Amino acid sequence: MRPTILDPLFAPITSLSGVGEKVAGLIERVVPADLGGRHARVADLLFTLPHSVIDRRLRPGIALSPEGAIVTLDLRIDRHQPPPRGNHSVPYRVFAHDDTGEISLTFFRAQGQWLERQMPVGEQMVVSGRMEWFNGRPNMVHPDHIAKAEDAASLPLIEPVYPGTAGLSSKVLKRAIDQALGRIPALPEWLDGDALRTHALPAFSAALSALHHPDEPSEAAPESNAWKRLAYDELFAGQIALALVRGSTRRDSGRRMALTGEIAARIRTALPFQLTRSQEQAVAEIDSDLRSDNRMLRLLQGDVGSGKTAVALMAMAGAAEAGRQSALMAPTEILARQHFATIGPLAQKAGLRTAILTGREKGRDRAETLAGLASGEIQLIVGTHALFQEQVEFHDLGLAIVDEQHRFGVHQRLAMNAKGEQPDMLVMTATPIPRTLVLTAFGDMEVSRLTEKPAGRQPIRTVSMPDDRIGELVGRIGDAMADGQKAYWICPLVEESEELDLTAAQKRFESLQKVFGDAVGLVHGKMHGRDKDEAMRRFKEGETRLLVATTVIEVGVDVPDATIIVIEHAERFGLAQLHQLRGRVGRGSKPSSCVLVFKGPLGETAKRRLTIMRETEDGFLIAEEDLKLRGEGEVLGTRQSGTPGFQIARLDVHQDVLAIARDDARLLLSRDPELQSPRGQSVRLLLHLFGREEAVRLLDAG
Numbered sequence: 102m103r104p105t106i107l108d109p110l111f112a113p114i115t116s117l118s119g120v121g122e123k124v125a126g127l128i129e130r131v132v133p134a135d136l137g138g139r140h141a142r143v144a145d146l147l148f149t150l151p152h153s154v155i156d157r158r159l160r161p162g163i164a165l166s167p168e169g170a171i172v173t174l175d176l177r178i179d180r181h182q183p184p185p186r187g188n189h190s191v192p193y194r195v196f197a198h199d200d201t202g203e204i205s206l207t208f209f210r211a212q213g214q215w216l217e218r219q220m221p222v223g224e225q226m227v228v229s230g231r232m233e234w235f236n237g238r239p240n241m242v243h244p245d246h247i248a249k250a251e252d253a254a255s256l257p258l259i260e261p262v263y264p265g266t267a268g269l270s271s272k273v274l275k276r277a278i279d280q281a282l283g284r285i286p287a288l289p290e291w292l293d294g295d296a297l298r299t300h301a302l303p304a305f306s307a308a309l310s311a312l313h314h315p316d317e318p319s320e321a322a323p324e325s326n327a328w329k330r331l332a333y334d335e336l337f338a339g340q341i342a343l344a345l346v347r348g349s350t351r352r353d354s355g356r357r358m359a360l361t362g363e364i365a366a367r368i369r370t371a372l373p374f375q376l377t378r379s380q381e382q383a384v385a386e387i388d389s390d391l392r393s394d395n396r397m398l399r400l401l402q403g404d405v406g407s408g409k410t411a412v413a414l415m416a417m418a419g420a421a422e423a424g425r426q427s428a429l430m431a432p433t434e435i436l437a438r439q440h441f442a443t444i445g446p447l448a449q450k451a452g453l454r455t456a457i458l459t460g461r462e463k464g465r466d467r468a469e470t471l472a473g474l475a476s477g478e479i480q481l482i483v484g485t486h487a488l489f490q491e492q493v494e495f496h497d498l499g500l501a502i503v504d505e506q507h508r509f510g511v512h513q514r515l516a517m518n519a520k521g522e523q524p525d526m527l528v529m530t531a532t533p534i535p536r537t538l539v540l541t542a543f544g545d546m547e548v549s550r551l552t553e554k555p556a557g558r559q560p561i562r563t564v565s566m567p568d569d570r571i572g573e574l575v576g577r578i579g580d581a582m583a584d585g586q587k588a589y590w591i592c593p594l595v596e597e598s599e600e601l602d603l604t605a606a607q608k609r610f611e612s613l614q615k616v617f618g619d620a621v622g623l624v625h626g627k628m629h630g631r632d633k634d635e636a637m638r639r640f641k642e643g644e645t646r647l648l649v650a651t652t653v654i655e656v657g658v659d660v661p662d663a664t665i666i667v668i669e670h671a672e673r674f675g676l677a678q679l680h681q682l683r684g685r686v687g688r689g690s691k692p693s694s695c696v697l698v699f700k701g702p703l704g705e706t707a708k709r710r711l712t713i714m715r716e717t718e719d720g721f722l723i724a725e726e727d728l729k730l731r732g733e734g735e736v737l738g739t740r741q742s743g744t745p746g747f748q749i750a751r752l753d754v755h756q757d758v759l760a761i762a763r764d765d766a767r768l769l770l771s772r773d774p775e776l777q778s779p780r781g782q783s784v785r786l787l788l789h790l791f792g793r794e795e796a797v798r799l800l801d802a803g
């Protein structure tokens with residue numbers, strides 16, 4: 102149960118004045134939290150931090166204001182000059198002066214009456230905006246702020262700038278944030294007094310006020326003590342949660358499995374390839390976990406195409422030898438089906454009974470599967486989160502494998518836990534997460550890494566080209582198809598709307614169909630499961646040779662003989678995503694290529710991303726570069742992307758904070774494992790605030 106003191110912060114943002122459903126929808130696009138379908142709450146809004154500030158403190162007077170500078174001026178209004186009636190190309194001008202000279206405030210398509218009320222002639226005003234010298238005359242087009250002299254205090258001299266989205270005015274967002282700040286209740290301190298003093302950290306609510314209303318530009322930066330304080334809170338909550346989850350998973354020791362090696366040997370024979378050295382190593386590490394009394398809690402980390410699935414299958418063989426069931430959970434239905442298509446036949450050859458369970462299995466099939474799981478007849482099941490449903494009961498689940506791809510979260514792991522008696526747990530991730538991130542996202546889980554690609558893989562040739570050369574590109578793809586090759590064509594990602602994504606993909610599909618006819622297929626997220634499967638199957642089996650897709654194919658799709666991937670509007674994708682997408686090719690022994698089609702002009706960050714993609718295929722390197730580039734702050738208009746899984750902490754800046762938070766969490770739990778002390782109780786509040794309710798539930802469950 103959440104303590105009632107937190108209610109004001111957990112109310113939906115629609116409880117704030119000026120925030121109706123429509124505004125709420127817009128705000129939800131910019132809050133950093135993963136809302137997972139729920140409405141944003143007041144706390145989410147508080148954690149939406151400015152990505153930069155505008156410094157309006159420069160007050161040189163009109164005559165000394167430099168071209169292009171943001172200045173604040175104290176003006177007396179002299180006269181209004183409306184445009185000739187009906188002529189909208191001429192602006193509305195308001196003339197004003199100070200001791201140093203005269204300035205024109207210029208408004209296009211302005212409401213004259215409104216301006217007259219805003220700036221009555223003779224009134225003393227404060228105005229702030231960008232100075233322009235136009236034909237040698239001082240001018241300010243659409244000042245950002247206009248206030249009467251007596252209201253000058255309302256004009257923010259250090260103005261925070263928030264991530265924006267079309268349709269959401271910064272005024273509306275700021276008003277909502279200010280109300281949210283007013284709702285912070287008096288909360289007890291949860292951080293250790295020593296830590297606060299040593300690092301000069303402000304209190305939680307003071308930190309939020311400072312970040313949203315900085316007195317100095319540096320106060321709103323990630324390096325500031327205020328930001329550090331919140332990063333500390335978030336990381337500390339994360340570390341406590343991880344430790345508790347781990348404790349509960351480890352509480353009873355695991356159950357030892359007696360492996361015979363028999364089924365594993367049969368799988369090896371059935372596999373069409375030899376395992377690589379690092380696959381062998383991972384299999385050995387997992388085997389030794391399965392054999393031991395301790396419960397396995399292992400992360401299998403491998404770059405795109407490194408062959409994690411085969412390792413998972415070997416682990417499942419081990420569980421079967423010990424007479425236990427195993428389950429592999431995939432994040433999407435496409436992936437579950439694909440895993441089943443590769444793993445199923447191999448497992449069956451080795452004599453295992455297998456099944457699949459997703460939202461789509463219904464009626465008799467589903468009933469049979471459920472019965473087979475409950476009786477223990479089915480030894481190996483592949484599925485989606487449908488595996489968590491209440492009706493799903495295992496006879497004896499010994500091994501749960503979660504293919505997490507790049508979604509972080511302990512929720513799935515906890516849910517799988519509940520399905521068995523201390524099942525061993527393997528989490529697979531395709532994202533080459535840097536070491537620091539492994540620590541934060543996964544705590545002290547054991548890690549196995551696939552460090553090499555299967556033998557015979559050839560490097561992927563990556564090129565970039567501007568979109569005015571698409572015609573030429575289509576010709577080249579045609580040649581390649583005639584030559585028997587298969588290609589993906591990934592369509593632009595449009596941030597704001599899935600609908601737009603779709604139209605773009607559909608349009609491209611139609612235009613390519615005109616050239617290549619039935620050889621072109623289409624797959625996108627809005628398609629029905631069956632149609633998606635069918636599109637994937639036709640491409641896999643070569644009935645289509647060119648597959649137009651939205652990013653639904655980003656994770657895990659495996660069509661080893663596809664050799665070309667075209668990514669349209671590559672400038673809109675992040676590095677990690679580009680790397681994942683590119684990983685769809687180069688999965689067989691044939692040479693592959695990746696064509697990054699961009700629409701210029703490119704910003705600095707986008708340019709750098711494309712260069713990195715051309716220069717390296719090393720996922721670890723790309724992940725590190727990604728963190729660095731993200732650290733440099735994204736452009737206005739996109740969601741401010743911090744470290745994945747975190748709202749506030751940024752590991753490029755807050756590494757040291759992480760280390761301290763980690764030690765602090767350990768120390769606290771060693772003294773107060775149930776969080777019962779006064780400080781422990783405060784820490785419970787913190788866990789709620791940062792979305793770690795599952796940890797509190799564990800405590801309550803004892």
Ligand SMILES: Nc1ncnc2c1ncn2[C@@H]1O[C@H](COP(=O)(O)OP(=O)(O)OP(=O)(O)O)[C@@H](O)[C@H]1O
Binds near residue numbers: 376407409410531656
């Ligand atoms: N040792 C090996 N030798 C040759 N091919 C292999 C080997 N291991 C796996 N493969 C093949 O490599 C391809 C990629 O394997 P898999 O799908 O397991 O990759 P992955 O690690 O899950 O990558 P992603 O995260 O991109 O899905 C598959 O077609 C698989 O059959």
